[in-house]
Amino acid sequence: MKRTALLTLLSISTFTTAVFAQQDSMMLDKIYHESFYQGQAYDNLHYLTKQIGHRIAGSPAADKAVAWSKSLMEKLDFDKVYLQDVKLPYWDRGPKEKAYIVGSKEPLNILALGGSVATPSKGITAEVIEVQLLSDLKKFGDQVRGKIVFVNKPWDESIVETGVAYGLNSSQRSRGPAEAAKLGAVAYLFRSLSSSTTDDYPHTGGTGYVKGIDSIPAMAISATSAIKLSEALKTNPHTKVYLEQHSAWKGMVQTHNVIAEWKGAEFPDKIITIGGHIDSWDVGEGAHDNGTGTMGTLDAIRTLMALGYKPKHTIRLVFYMNEENGVHGASTYGQVAKNKREQIVAAIESDAGGFAPRGFDIKASAERVVWMQQHWKPLFEQKFWVSRFLQGSPGVDSGVWGQHFPNTVMFNFRPDPHRYFDLHHTAKDVFEAVDKRELQSGVAAIASLLYLVDQQIEQL
Ligand SMILES: [Zn+2]
Structure with missing residues (x-):
């Protein structure tokens, strides 16, 4: 093909592209x-x-x-x-959850995690083991038995792509109850996956269990309630928490x-x-x-x-x-x-x-x-x-x-x-x-x- 013919073809196709782009616009x-x-x-x-x-x-x-x-x-x-x-x-979630620090009138704001089993109808009262990562639980060994495991990992506010911040910690929501139950915990309390650190709203979400490991009740706690509980535990490591929820598979x-x-x-x-x-x-x-x-x-x-x-x-x-x-x-x-x-x-x-x-x-x-x-x-x-x-x-x-x-x-x-x-x-x-x-x-x-x-x- 002659150079002039090629150039003509090219300019026709550029022209056509421009016309289509204009139509699309x-x-x-x-x-x-x-x-x-x-x-x-x-x-x-x-x-x-x-x-x-x-x-x-x-x-x-x-x-x-x-x-x-x-x-x-x-x-x-x-x-x-x-x-x-x-x-x-x-x-089904059933009636509204209840939670508080024993000895304090102040409620903790919680929501059952989706798929969770219920607490006994009288609730659970137990001491609390606080960690940021599930992997930290191993250090506590036998001390976990009979306790409520409280995973209190704050949201990474430096990440603008909030879906990434969510993803960083969501596996602790899904795997947590089984990991905690393996060590004998009686309940699982998970700091909500929340980019707001200033309100008292718990965030629910799905969780799961592993066959052969006891299913323990699992709940999300709001960011501000998590901070409150963490402070109470600093003052008194033997602080007890009351948890009650009634969810069930139907x-x-x-x-x-x-x-x-x-x-x-x-x-x-x-x-x-x-x-x-x-x-x-x-x-x-x-x-x-x-x-x-x-x-x-x-x-x-x-x-x-x-x-x-x-x-x-x-x-x-x-x-x-x-x-x-x-x-x-x-x-x-x-x-x-x-x-x-x-x-x-x-x-x-x-x-x-x-x-x-x-x-x-x-x-x-x-x-x-x-x-x-x-x-x-x-x-x-x-x-x-x-x-x-x-x-x-x-x-x-x-x-x-x-x-x-x-x-x-x-x-x-x-x-x-x-x-x-x-x-x-x-x-x-x-x-x-x-x-x-x-x-x-x-x-x-x-x-x-x-x-x-x-x-x-x-x-x-
Ligand atoms: Zn959705």
């Missing part, structure tokens, strides 16, 4: 406009949090959230809306994932999965975790529908059941999709709160991520303040079903992380903690990504 403008002016995520979140409230998997409230979500989806132009059966064990129940499909015109058999988990912990209202993720992804699709968009691929919205304490919904989803040999080309998950959007973590090859940084990031960065397009991990639900789909490109929506772990899994996670503008800005970012993935995933 105009589409993003429309999406943001629609989301800010007509967005419904905030109002839907209000209904979910105030009329249904918290909704742990297996509870009547979770069933209500399923039925209501389905009716919301049925109001939109999906081709198909259905429930997918999910069987799971139901854990057997297997049948529940559901909620699924809606919008058929693709060009590649109907190629699926883009988008969504988040509909269940929550059984305190607060499950607003940021994960009302914003479900109502946000639904509204992202509504936004594209309102703009008259016709998808190339089939877009499948999934509200997963039971991310919080078992991930049975995502496991079922993956198993069914695998059995049907489905082609899931991409997945978008929102489960990191509804704060101002910052971008996406992407599970894909480094080359693909670089391509997205070059082609997509500029569309978001200047105008919409969304600039994180980094290789990273998928959300929990996508990660679980993704084990069957190693080649699916996965996007994990990342809002600002600073305040999420102040209220994560607490009574503070309520509707009032969500800002409408931030939420709708996130909806627009997700809708924009969904549009770009649908248009360009074949080019990656």
Whole structure:
């Protein structure tokens, strides 16, 4: 080919790229406009949090959230809306926990950890062994027998990526009861995984046991109560604590994932999965975790529908059941999709709160991520303040079903992380903690990504 011909071809392709980029940029403008002016995520979140409230998997409230979500989806132009059966064990907290330092009138604020067994109905009164790390327990040897193990590891405030700070210590929540029981402890008290060190809210979360080792009751204590208890132990190492809680596993129940499909015109058999988990912990209202993720992804699709968009691929919205304490919904989803040999080309998950959007973590090859940084990031960065397009991990639900789909490109929506772990899994996670503008800005970012993935995933 002559040099002039090559240059002409190159300039045509540069020109075409520029035209497409301009079209995409105009589409993003429309999406943001629609989301800010007509967005419904905030109002839907209000209904979910105030009329249904918290909704742990297996509870009547979770069933209500399923039925209501389905009716919301049925109001939109999906081709198909259905429930997918999910069987799971139901854990119930029972009456409110009680805890105090014996001899003091002051209560300690605690919450049973998810999956915990109950204390005897009269409660447990025992001395306390305080450590920062489970590995420190060994030093105490036989002294642990008959005591309450208190793991009091403060949150690392220097880490801006709060999910990393959370991850640093979360295994002490899950492994703690078994480690403590091995040494003869009678209960496990765990300092909440909280980025706020100034409030008295305990944060619940899942824990577990090991077969063959006694199951002892396990509870999270608020950061300020943990500090109070630690001070009492410094003054008197024989300080006793009273703990009472009544949680229990209630057997297997049948529940559901909620699924809606919008058929693709060009590649109907190629699926883009988008969504988040509909269940929550059984305190607060499950607003940021994960009302914003479900109502946000639904509204992202509504936004594209309102703009008259016709998808190339089939877009499948999934509200997963039971991310919080078992991930049975995502496991079922993956198993069914695998059995049907489905082609899931991409997945978008929102489960990191509804704060101002910052971008996406992407599970894909480094080359693909670089391509997205070059082609997509500029569309978001200047105008919409969304600039994180980094290789990273998928959300929990996508990660679980993704084990069957190693080649699916996965996007994990990342809002600002600073305040999420102040209220994560607490009574503070309520509707009032969500800002409408931030939420709708996130909806627009997700809708924009969904549009770009649908248009360009074949080019990656
Ligand atoms: Zn969540």
